[in-house]
Amino acid sequence: MDKFAIHGGVPLRGEIAVSGAKNSALPVLAACLLTEDPVILHRIPRVRDVRTMERLIEYTGASLERDGGPLKIVAKDITSAEAPYDLVKTMRASSLVLGPLVARCGRARVSLPGGCAIGARPINLHVTGLEHLGARIRQEHGYIEAEAPQGLRGAMVSFDRITVTGTEDLMMAAVMARGDTVLENAAREPEVTDLAGLLNKMGARIEGAGTSVIRIHGVDHLHGAEHTIIADRIEAGTFLIAGALTRGDLVVRDCVPEHVHALTVKMREAGVTVEEAGPTALRVTCEGALRSVDMITEEYPGFATDLQAQFMALMTQAEGISLITEKIFENRYMHAPEMVRMGANIRIDGRQAIVAGPRELTGAAVIASDLRASASLVLAGLVARGETVIDRVYHIDRGYERIEDKLSRVGAKIQRVG
Numbered sequence: 001m002d003k004f005a006i007h008g009g010v011p012l013r014g015e016i017a018v019s020g021a022k023n024s025a026l027p028v029l030a031a032c033l034l035t036e037d038p039v040i041l042h043r044i045p046r047v048r049d050v051r052t053m054e055r056l057i058e059y060t061g062a063s064l065e066r067d068g069g070p071l072k073i074v075a076k077d078i079t080s081a082e083a084p085y086d087l088v089k090t091m092r093a094s095s096l097v098l099g100p101l102v103a104r105c106g107r108a109r110v111s112l113p114g115g116c117a118i119g120a121r122p123i124n125l126h127v128t129g130l131e132h133l134g135a136r137i138r139q140e141h142g143y144i145e146a147e148a149p150q151g152l153r154g155a156m157v158s159f160d161r162i163t164v165t166g167t168e169d170l171m172m173a174a175v176m177a178r179g180d181t182v183l184e185n186a187a188r189e190p191e192v193t194d195l196a197g198l199l200n201k202m203g204a205r206i207e208g209a210g211t212s213v214i215r216i217h218g219v220d221h222l223h224g225a226e227h228t229i230i231a232d233r234i235e236a237g238t239f240l241i242a243g244a245l246t247r248g249d250l251v252v253r254d255c256v257p258e259h260v261h262a263l264t265v266k267m268r269e270a271g272v273t274v275e276e277a278g279p280t281a282l283r284v285t286c287e288g289a290l291r292s293v294d295m296i297t298e299e300y301p302g303f304a305t306d307l308q309a310q311f312m313a314l315m316t317q318a319e320g321i322s323l324i325t326e327k328i329f330e331n332r333y334m335h336a337p338e339m340v341r342m343g344a345n346i347r348i349d350g351r352q353a354i355v356a357g358p359r360e361l362t363g364a365a366v367i368a369s370d371l372r373a374s375a376s377l378v379l380a381g382l383v384a385r386g387e388t389v390i391d392r393v394y395h396i397d398r399g400y401e402r403i404e405d406k407l408s409r410v411g412a413k414i415q416r417v418g
């Protein structure tokens with residue numbers, strides 16, 4: 001199993017490029033199941049979760065082609081409207097094929113995802129939403145079986161709580177339903193807007209994506225399209241924090257500054273200088289002492305839960321007490337005990353983490369427990385004295401494209417070891 005060996009203490013300098021967003025690529029790949037025509041996708045990141053989604057859509061009978069350029073997907077005939085457990089268990093976002101498969105085939109059989117390191121991850125809101133659109137749903141042998149032999153029909157769906165993939169799943173289910181659908185209390189994440197952009201290019205009629213009310217006018221048929229997905233805001237945020245933590249001078253390019261606004265506001269409050277370096281680039285430097293700031297994770301446009309662990313790494317180096325509150329997932333502090341082993345002063349109390357700093361971090365052997373936790377340990381390793389060895393980096397490969405190569409190019413001493 002691969003590990004990372006990191007020698008901390010080197011300021012990161014230069015330019016680092018952001019890849020396409022994993023969390024856009026996943027729903028966008030699922031959306032290709034809605035048409036028998038080719039869909040051409042640019043900037044799909046080569047990360048493990050995307051590979052899993054590619055395997056899943058191949059499993060349904062679609063073909064994929066990638067010759068070093070864009071990805072071409074043709075779902076001419078769907079031969080199996082199923083997402084088997086073996087694929088779903090490694091990636092909960094597999095439930096994103098539920099909506100498109102029911103819409104296209106009138107039925108779908110998708111394994112239930114089960115829990116994961118960061119919390120229970122139920123999909124009850126996807127299921128209830130589909131029922132509103134007229135699907136009959138049974139749960140048996142660990143699978144959700146959905147049927148709508150006469151097709152789905154438009155309806156009003158009001159989500160009990162905001163769900164990102166739930167909004168995406170329902171949007172894909174509703175595009176070819178008979179009549180109009182309104183999704184209320186919808187997620188406003190940029191990835192939802194990106195997906196709606198592709199669906200509209202395919203002939204869908206969606207309005208309001210990016211707001212909490214999305215209106216969808218059902219159409220009979222979707223056709224092929226070409227689309228470039230947005231930059232990964234979580235990768236961008238991770239690099240911004242890396243630049244600040246190492247007291248470097250780093251330009252994070254090919255990103256959308258607005259998508260990391262909640263983070264850059266907090267970083268500036270903490271004493272970090274973040275400047276626009278063009279419409280798609282941010283420059284980060286940090287000269288004075290870092291100050292502690294409190295932070296609460298929220299749905300977009302609030303502070304992203306997917307950057308909470310990385311922000312905690314930053315706060316270990318800040319003067320004072322920082323109170324971090326995780327509102328989205330119930331168990332997303334697995335990185336904290338590992339940071340404590342590196343010398344951080346962090347106390348967890350339910351949904352809150354109390355970080356007292358600054359504390360000098362020293363290199364240690366640590367274990368990555370989930371994707372974003374691993375990223376935060378890489379950050380801690382970049383600032384720690386001595387060598388940090390991170391085990392189970394397959395977690396980080398799920399969502400970051402060769403992070404060690406990107407970081408090495410801006411000066412980090414990080415190596416993948418077998």
Ligand code: EPU
Binds near residue numbers: 127164
């Ligand atoms: N929830 C329910 N029922 C549902 C769906 C969600 O109770 O049917 C709860 C969840 O348990 C959670 C909250 O609602 O407490 C929000 O979950 P959401 O459905 O929004 O999460 P998700 O769609 O499964 C996406 C991202 C996650 C990111 C969250 C929150 C993708 C593929 N995944 O997950 O990304 O943390 O939104 O922003 O878009 C990651 O990339 O590391 C990652 C975990």
